[in-house]
Amino acid sequence: MPADPLRVLLADDEPLFRGTVRVLLDAQPDLAVVGEAGTGREACALAARTAVDVVLMDVRMPEVDGVAATRRITAAPAAPRVLVLTTFDEDEAVHEALRAGASGFLLKDAPPTRLLDAVRAVAAGEALLAPSVTRRLIADFLARAPRPDRLAGVTPRERDVLALITRGLSNREIEQRLHVGRHTVKTHIGHLMAKLAARDRAQLVIAGYEAGLAD
Template identity: 75%
Template sequence: MPPEPIRVLLADDEPEYRATVRTLLEVTAGIEVVAEAGTGRAACDLAARHRLDVAVLDVRMPDLDGIAATRRITVLPEAPRVLVLTTFDLDAAVYETLRAGASGFLLKDVPPPRLVDGIRTVAAGEALLAPAVTRRLIADFLRAPTRSLDGVTAREREVLTLITRGLSNAEIEEALHLSRHTVKTHIGHLRAKLSTRDRAQLVIAGYEAGLADDRPAP
C-alpha cells in the first residue's frame, strides 16, 4: 500500500494566495490539503477538528495572529507541526512563532518546490531553519542570553551547541564520536530538560542560551 499522504491545513488571509498554494499541493504526490482558513481563529478551530500532519500558517492574520495560533495548535492532542509563512525573514513575529512551537518558516515567495520540500521536512519532524537566516533573525530580536541550562550535562551542552549550528544527527555523531543511539538519547534528554517539543525548539533554546558561537570541548 502507498504511504499515507501528508495532511495539510492551509491558513492565509489572502484567498488568491491560498488558491495558488492549494493548486500546487493538489497536484503534488503524497500531500493532501484537508482544510483551509482565512483567519487565525478559524485555523485553530479546523486544527482541532481534523487529523493533520502540518499546519501552514501565515504569520500575520486577522483576529488571531500566527503567534497565538501556533501556541494554540501546538498544544492540541496529536498536534500537527507548524510551518510559518512570512513576507520578511527578519521579522519579530517569526521569532515569536518559533518560540511558540513552530517547526520552521519560509518566505511566501519561495519557489513552489521549496514549499513542497518544506512541508515534507517538518512533517518528518525536522526543523526548517536555515542557520544563517536564523542567526540573523535571533541576533536582531535577542539582545542577551535568556535561557538557563541548569541540569544539562557537559555532553548534552555539546550536542545542543551542534544542533544550534544546524548539524544533523549524523554530523553530530561524527563530530563527537558518538553512536546514533547515544546522540538520540542525548537529544531526548535535552527535549525533556528544556521542555522543547522538537528540533526547531531545541535550536531556539540553543540560541537563547548563547550557544551559537560555543566551541565543543575536544
Template identity: 75%
Template sequence: MTAEPTRILLADDEPLYRGTVRALLDAEPDLEVVAEAGTGREACALARRSPVDVAVVDVRMPDLDGVAATRHLTALPHAPKVLVLTTFDLDEAVHETLRAGAGGFLLKDVPPTRLVEAVRTIAAGDPLLAPSVTRRLIDTLVRAPRTGPRPLHGVTAREREVLTLVTRGLSNAEIQERLHLSQHTVKTHIGHLMAKLAARDRAQLVIAGYEAGLVDP
C-alpha cells in the same frame, strides 16, 4: 497498502495565494489540503474540529496572527506540526513563532518544489532550519534582552557541548566532526536534549541554548 496522505490546513488571508498553494500540494499523491482558513482564529477552530497533520500558517494574519495561532495550534490535544510562511526571512515575529512551537519557517516566494519538500519535512517531524536560518534566528535573539540564564536541569557535560554547538548554528555533520562523535551519537544527544528541555524541535533547542547563556552575543 497505500499510506494515508498527509492532511494539511492552509491558513493565509490571501485567497489567491491559498488557492495556488492548494493546487500545488493537492497535485502530490502523498499530500492533501483538507481545510483552508483566512484568519488565525478560523485556523484554530478548524483544527479543533478536525485534526490535521500539518498547518501551513502565514505569520501575518488578521484576527489572531501567526504567532498566536501557532501557540494555540501546538497546544491542541492532537497538535499539528506547524510550518510558518513569511515574506521576509528576518521578520521579527519569526523567532516568537518558533518559540510558540513551529517546526520551522519558509519564505513565501520559494520555488514550488521547495514548498512541497518543506511540508514533507515538517510532516516527518524534522526541523526546517538550515544552519544559515539558525544563525539568523540567533541574530534575532541576540537583539532581545535576556531575563537571566535558563537552568539546564539534568543536562550532562557532553549534552551541554552539543547544545552549545547547536545554538551556534552547526549542523549534525559539523557537530559530529567537531566532537569526534558518530552520527548516531549526535542524534541521540539531540534527542535527549529535546526531551530534557521540553523542546519540540531544533529551533527550540537554539532558543534554550541562547537563554542558558551558551552563546555570547
C-alpha cells in the same frame, strides 16, 4: 502499501495564495490539503476537528493573528507541526511564532520545491529556518544577554549536542563530529527535549540561542 499522504492545513487570508499552494501540494502523491482557513480563528477550529500533520500559517491573519493561532494549535494534545510563512519585514513576529511552538518559518516567496521540502521536513520533526532570514534571527538572539541557567540539568555531552543542533548540524553530522553512533545522538536529543520542554528540533534551536551556544 504506500504510506498515507501528509495532511496539510492552509491558513492564509489571501484566497489566491491558498489556491496556488493547494494546487502545488495536491499534485504531490505524499501530500494532501485537508482544509483551508482565511482567519486565525478558522485555523484553530479546523486544526481542532481535523486530522492534520502540518499547518502552513501566515503570520498576518485577521481575527486571531498567526502567532496566537500557532500558540493555541500547538498547545493541544498530539498537535500538528506549524510552519510559519513570513516576509522580510516580520522578524519579530517570527521570533514570537517560534516561541509559540512553530517548527520553523519560510519566506512566502520561496521556490515551490523549497516549500514542498519544508512541509516534509517539518512533518518529520526537523527545524526549518529560512536561510535568508536566519542570519538576522541569530543576530537578534546574540544581542540579548545569554541565559546559561536555561541549561540547568543538562550534561556536558548533551550541551555539546545542543550546540551542534543550534549551529544547524544534522544528526548524521553530529555523529561524525562527536564520533558516536546514531542511537546515542537520538538518545541525547530525547533527553534534551525532555529537560528543556521542547517538542521538536526548532525549540531546541531556540534554547541553544538563548543559552548563548550559537557562537
